[in-house]
Amino acid sequence: MEKLFGTNGIRIEFLEGKYDLTRLTRIGEAIASFFAGGEVLMGRDVRSTSQALSRIIGGVLSMHGVEVHDMGLVPTPILQYLVKAEGYAGGVMITASHNPPQYNGIKVMGSNGVEVSRDEERRIESLYGEARPAKSFDHVKPIISVELDYLLKRYEEHLYDLLPMNAIKGRFTVAADFANSVASLVLPKILDGLGIRLKSINGHLSGLFPGRTPEPRQDTLAETARAVKELGVDFAVAFDGDGDRSMFMTGEGEVVPGDRSGVILANALLEESGGGYVVTPVSSSSVVKAEVERRGGKLVWTRVGSVDVSHTLMEIGGLCGFEDNGGFIWPRHHPVRDGISTTILMMHVLSKGGKSLSQYYSELPRMYIHRDRLEMPRDKALAAVDAIRREVGDAVTMDGVRVDYGDSWFLVRPSGTEDVLRITIEASSKERLEELRKWLYQRIGVQ
Structure with missing residues (x-):
């Protein structure tokens, strides 16, 4: 087959x-x-x-x-x-x-x-x-x-039923990098109805994505971050090519990793609900587990992919789920990634908490992180993962191999969509990060 x-x-x-x-x-x-x-x-x-x-x-x-x-x-x-x-x-x-x-x-x-x-x-x-x-x-x-x-009104009405929109009307100035794609057809209309001032970046449609690659990452958002610093906004959001992922930036242009913005939103929902299951893939930071459990939540790991997060949330009746790539899932709205509703939810959280995104982000433990994507045939990527799995012993192996050391962790996994080996390393110090990076790359055969 x-x-x-x-x-x-x-x-x-x-x-x-x-x-x-x-x-x-x-x-x-x-x-x-x-x-x-x-x-x-x-x-x-x-x-x-x-x-x-x-x-x-x-x-x-x-x-x-x-x-x-x-x-x-x-x-x-x-x-x-x-x-x-x-x-x-x-x-x-x-x-x-x-x-x-x-x-x-x-x-x-x-x-x-x-x-x-x-x-x-x-x-x-x-x-x-x-x-x-x-x-x-x-x-x-x-x-x-x-x-x-014609159909968009149904979506907007649903959001108005879920959130107290009057609390955020006219309160924010937001920048949005639309990656020259379809989120630009919807978010401006919703924000205009809320009196939210919008500064648009890469807002014209183009199938060649001339503004930036459609994957919103720290490295691909460097130019956007520089622009955000000059725009005088409360925060910014950057979308992927089909609008289901939203990567946030502070008003100062600092990119907030998806698992950190996910924690900020999850913490607010946990406080409102008094607890619940939070679902995230094995690619998310160790900070996630500590923060969720500190607020009475229970963390559930899945394989990488919003399909796994969505279906796990439905199976266990979870409160929310998120990915480090900017995907956030709020089942009360719909158990799927939705960058547009997540942007509205973020405004609700900031308004209710009385803090800026920059303040919320600064309160989270800071870790040093290294992400890489090494192009290689899938069979070689699988062989690299197997070699590391045999050497490390105790590991989470539901998707690639993840090893946690307390002060650091790493994940090595083959991409499910490209001939790429994805690597994530996180550590509490630069020295530990570099030590793990060298150890891993030697075993993969890359300098």
Whole structure:
């Protein structure tokens, strides 16, 4: 059985010799068989290949008896919420999220608007391997265009029901780096309705992402951080390519890692609720566990990937979940990553707590961190992980290998979407960080 899904959805590299249309058609047929009829909501991000891929997959779904309601350009979390709110059988989002512009991909959601589980992914992969006859003309269902603005009101009304919006109206000046993608179609409208002053960065749409790479990281946000310092804002937020991740920055332009902003939000929710389960992948900082438990919460680790965090939250009735990459999941709203609602939630937390993001961040223990992505074939990445696992002994091995030493920890894992070995090292001192870095890289065979 061919492996189609990675950490988050199916990814395809649109370079010569890297893909073929027959394979794309078969993927569409497998998804159509999975839904087995019904109405499906479809959307896409701004990538140069997204419209064409949307038409291929949407056309195949239609030919196999699935009625497609096409939203066109839309952030993933908006589509996900509307799948559930409008009673669709499922959703299909054409996006490669944070990957470079030559990539594209497909995210498949169930009727609850959440990306399908790992078991359901395997079901689609098994359907991909099955031959299926073409359908007759009377089996074809229509493709219907749906206006984003028409459905967006449902999403906005839901946020107003969840949070006391009057408490944040007109209180903030915010900068947002939209990565030239679809979050810019939604957040400005919501903030305008709240009287929030917005300073837009990389706000025009472009499938080549000319402003910066669509993955918001410390290194890719250096230019954004310099701009934020000059803008005089309360805080800033940077989105990925499909708007489901939000990386925050202080008003001084300091990037707040996703697991730290996640802790700030989780702590506020724990104080409001009196406790609960907080879910995060093994890639998150050791600071997370200490902070969550200090406020009466219980931390649950998962594999890396919002799919695992979302489904774990639903299984255990968790309070919230988050990732170090800026993904935050608040099940009371919807158990999926949502960079837009997270931005509104952050304003609620800052307003209620009476502190700036900079103040909240300064109260967390500071650690020195090193992140790297080493390009290498997947088989070599797996071999490197196995070699380290054999040497360290006691480790968390649900996703790669993570070892905690008290004053430091590291995680080495193969990427689920690219031929990359991902490395995270965190330590309480620069010296310990460098010691661990040298030890790891020697065993991986990199200087």
